[in-house]
Amino acid sequence: MTSPLASVALFHLGPVPITAGVVATWVIMAVLVIGSILISRHLSLVPSKTQAFFELIVDTVDGQIRDTMRLEPAPYRAFVGTLFIFIFVANWSSLIPGVEPPTAHIETDAALALLVFIAVVWFGIRASGIRGYLSTFASPNPIMIPLNFIESLTRTFSLLVRLFGNVMSGVFVIGIVLSLAGLLVPIPLMALDLLTGAVQAYIFAILAMVFIAGAIGEAKPIPNTPSQRMPP
Amino acid sequence: MTISWWTLGIQTVNVVILIWLLGRFFWRPVAAMIEQRRATAQRIVAEAEAKRSEATVALAEIERTRDGLARERETILAEAHEAAERERATRLAEAEKEARALEDAMKATIAKEKQAIDKAWAERASRLAIDIAERLAARLDGPAVRAAFLDWLVKEIRALPTPARQAAAAEGVTLEATSATALVPADQDRYREQIGAALGAHPQIVFKEDRTLIAGLELQGPHFVVSNSWRADLTKILSGLTHDNRA
Incomplete structure (x- = not known):
């Protein structure tokens, strides 16, 4: 059994090693993008069951953004929603025999955490400007600047560690149990791992929203009527 | 445990690309469709509400028109009745006048004829008397x-x-x-x-x-x-x- 802590290169593209996680990510990307293209080609005002299901996903993500960030979801929908769907699908890709979840490798989780960190900075600057964003580090007083700066790094690191630890540990435990017991014994653990994967995707997305909302600072009020909301 | 920086970079780029692609092909179209359906429903509801308001106004207008028609009908009937009465009185007066004139004319004609007849009878009587006198005098x-x-x-x-x-x-x-x-x-x-x-x-x-x-x-x-x-x-x-x- 290969250790999940190790990133073994399947092949190299020049100096660039291509690991199994990267390949799995590409496959997941291809599935999601092709599926999205197929869905968006058949959208209609009278939705089919499939369209209604995906609209339910979008609507749920929008609702979570509104509830968590107290902001209009349109600018953050693609980022937060894609993080959730990618992590969710990546975590659940372990159901396919022989496929190791990309999120079980620290590089993928680090990439996701890095993107959250960048998004926090980006949305914070976009909302308040550079000075305004930097002034949030001096809240509630300038003494807190070092602590707030360290917090912004540590919470990003916590995102990385949380996701990596949960997914990697699940895969690791299932691998150990599978190697020690029979074929069907790890099934409950796999079910638990699926639950953990879904919860971790949700937690990752929620924390990303919280961090972005915190960087934006004062939350913009949500319009009362849908017609006053921003277009998607 | 080591971190492959190449893999980290590739995964970062992968996720960025995925975010862009899904935003382009999934989140935006589906959200736009939801918004379009919401706007359509809102427009339909607004149109229905407007139609209902128009129907209410039209119904009120019809009610007013109906009341006005009833009043107008009564007015027209009253005016027609009054006009008919006036016309009847006028025609009656004209008929009486014509009948009176006709009666006068007939009376005058009858009197004239009677006078002519009387004259004719008097002439005939005179001639008869003269004839009788002539015959009597001829014998003398x-x-x-x-x-x-x-x-x-x-x-x-x-x-x-x-x-x-x-x-x-x-x-x-x-x-x-x-x-x-x-x-x-x-x-x-x-x-x-x-x-x-x-x-x-x-x-x-x-x-x-x-x-x-x-x-x-x-x-x-x-x-x-x-x-x-x-x-x-x-x-x-x-x-x-x-x-x-x-x-």
């Missing part, structure tokens, strides 16, 4: 009647003014004596003698016969006529009767 044409007419003629001549008698008896004047029956020469001489005596001279007298005189003797000169016969008398009577009837 005898010597006594002729002698009486001669006396009346002499009296008429003598009643003439003197200049008239002198003019009638002037020299060269021929008088014409007309009788109903022819006179024998002896009677002619006797008549000539008595007429000359009445005139105061003895003009030339020519005797003629005219049976239409019925009876009598008339003398006619260039400037006078002495009518002395039943015909003249009856003509005078008839003229008098006719004149009375006309009056």
